[in-house]
Amino acid sequence: MEQWIEFAKGPLFAFTFLIMILGLARHFIIQFYSIFISKGKQLKNVSWRKIFSDMFSWVVPVKHLIKGTRIFSTVSFIFHVAAILVSVFFIDHIVLWQNYLGIDLPSIGRALADILTLVVIGCILVLIACRIFVRRQREMRRKSDYVLLIMVLLPFLFGFLAGHPAINPFPWNTAMLIHILSGEALFVVIPFTKLSHIVLYFFDRLSVVHWQLKPGAGDKVAKALFGEEAKV
C-alpha cells in the first residue's frame, strides 16, 4: 500500500497534473488566439475596460446572489470559494506545489481547512439536491452532471476522512489512496468536461467580442450557397 501511495503521490500526480495543464493550455491558446489575435481588427471597437469588466465582473457576483435562484447561486458561489481555498492552500498541498512547481504559497491552518472541507461537502450535497428537486434544473440534467459532482466530492470527502482517524471507517492508507486517486481522476477529466470552465469561463464571458462579426463573411456564405446572383 505504501508504495502505491508513493506512486500516486509521485509520478502519477505529475502525469495527471500535466494532462490537466496541457488540456487547459490548449483551450486557453485556441480561445486567446481566436479572440485577441484573429479578431484583431474588429477588436478595436471594444474598449479594454469593457473586456476586463465583462471578464471579471462575475468573479464575485454579489449583486446577482440576492435575486433569482438564491439558494443555488449562493451555495455554488460558496462552494467555489471554499473548494479553491482548500485544494490550493491546504498545508499538505503546499508541499506539493513546492516540490513540483517550486513555488511557495501561504497556507491555511488545519482547523480552517477542516471547516472549509465540510462546507464544500455540504455545498455539493445541496447542488445534487437542486439537480434532483428543482424542476427547471431537473429538466435538462445529464448523467454527467451527477457524475462530475460526485467526482468532485470524493477527494474532499476522503481527504477529510484521512485527516480524522476517529471518524474514518477505512484504514488510513485506503482513505488516502482514494483521496489521491480521485483527485487525479479529476485532473484528467477537467479539460474534457464542463469543468474546463476553470479557463473557458473568462472567454465565454466575452460575448461582446463575438458580436463583432466578420466583415464580408455574410456575402461569402451567400455566394457559396446561392451563387453570384444571390437574392434576399
Added chain:
Amino acid sequence: MAEPLLKEETGIYKKKYPYYIENPVVENRVAQFLEAFAAVLNYTDYKPLLDSYCITNTKCNRCAVACPVYVTTQDSRDIPCYKTNLLLEIYKRYFTFGGWFRSRFLTKSFELTEEIIDEMLDLFYRCTACRRCTNECPLGVDHGLITRLGRYILSLIGIVPKALQVSVREQLEGKTHNTSQVPKNALLNTLEFLAEEIEETLGIKVEFPCDKVNREYVFFCAVSDYLLEPDTLMGNAAVLYAAGDWDKWTIGSCNYDGINYGLFYSDWHLENIIKQLVDEVERLNGKNILIGECGHASRSAHDFVPVFGGKKTYPVMNFMEYTLDCLRKGKIKLNPDIITQKVTYHDPCNIARSGWIVNQPREILKSFVKNFVEMEPNGQYNYCCGGGGGLVSIDEIHEFRMEVGGYVKAKQIEQTGAEIIVSPCANCKKQLRELVEYYNLPCKVVGLHDLILEAIEIPGGKTSEERKKMKEEMEIM
C-alpha cells in the same frame, strides 16, 4: 389586471405560434441545413465560440428565471439554455471530432432530424433575443447571439418569417430602399406636412432639410415613424430648432430608413443594410449619424457601422444623447409644469442591455417630469416588451406576443400605476400599445420626444403654456 387569457392549466402554453414563410421548404431540410451550417462556419468566425459553449455549458438553468418567456410559460422548452442547446448539439455532432467519433463508434449518438428542424423553427422565434438571460448567466452564455445564429442558418434554407423577409428585400433590392415602401415623393410630402403641423402648433416656420450636403448630422429614424409617429419627429425637430442647430442636420432622400432586420436574423443583410446607410452619409458628406427614437436601429448602427463601415466609419449618436447634450449645455429649456401625469420609462433592450442608453433619457425626463416612477427591474435588467428580435413585425403571432412574450411586461406596467409610458423605440411602442389595449391598462404609450414637444420652449414661437391651453381647448371641442 386580467390573467393571461390562456391559462396554464389548459396546457395551452404548449401551443405553437406559426408564422408565415414565403416558400416553405418541405423536402430534405436536414441536408440543406447542414450544408448551410457548414458554409456559415467556413466563412464566419463563430467556431471558437461554439466550441467553448459546447464544452462549458453547465445547464445550471439560472438563465431560466431571467427569461420573460420561461417565467410566463414555465415550459422546459422555453429555458434559454434548451434553445441554445439545440444548435450546440448539432454543432457538436456534425462539426467536431468528438461528435464524429461518437457517431462512428458509439451506438446512441445524436442525429439531426426533420422534427428538430421544426423545433428550431418554432423556438428561435419564441425568443425575443432580448439578452436578459445573458445578464444572469454566470458564464455569460449569450443566447441572443445563438438564437440569432440559429435564425441565420434557418434563413439560408428559406425559413424566415415572411414579414421580415419582404421588408428586407424591399430595403436592399426594391425601388424605395426602405422597409415600409415609402417612396421619395411620399417622404417629401410628409416633411411638408410636418412643417405645416409645426407651424400650427409651435408657431414657427421651418423647412425640413433634405439632401443638404456637408451637414453635421445625417438623420435616420425607423421609416415607419414618418407614417405613424409625427409627434416624435416633431419633437426631434423642435429640439434641433430650439438648440439653434437647424442648419446642421439633414435627411437623405436616397436612404432614410434606420431599420435593420439583419440584426435579428442575418449577418448578410445586417452588413449590406449598414453599408447602404454609410453610403448615404458619404454621398451627403455628413459628419455624424444621428438615429431617431428606435432601439434596434440605434444598436445596429452604433455597434455595426464601425464593424462593417470599413474605412468610412462615422460616429453614431442616438437622438437622446443629442438632446441631453443640448439640455446640459442650456441650449434648450423644458417647462416642468406641463406634464403633470405619472410617467414611467420602458428601456428598449437593444440600447439598454449593454448599458449604453440608460441614464440619458432618465436625466431628460426627470428635468421636466415631476411625477416619474421606475418600473422594477429597469435599466440593464429591464424586461423586454415582448416584441423584440423582430417579433413585433410578425402580425400573425400577435397572440404569442400578448399572452407569452409581453405578459411580464404588462404586469410590470400595471404595478407602476403610470398614466404615460415613455419608450423611445418604434418596435417597443407598437408592442406596448397592443399590450395596453389587450390587457386594458389605463395608460398611453409615447416616445420621449412626444413629451418634449409639449414641454419645450421655442424661441420666437408659442410658449409651452399657450400650447397646453390650446390643446386643452381642442380636446374640449
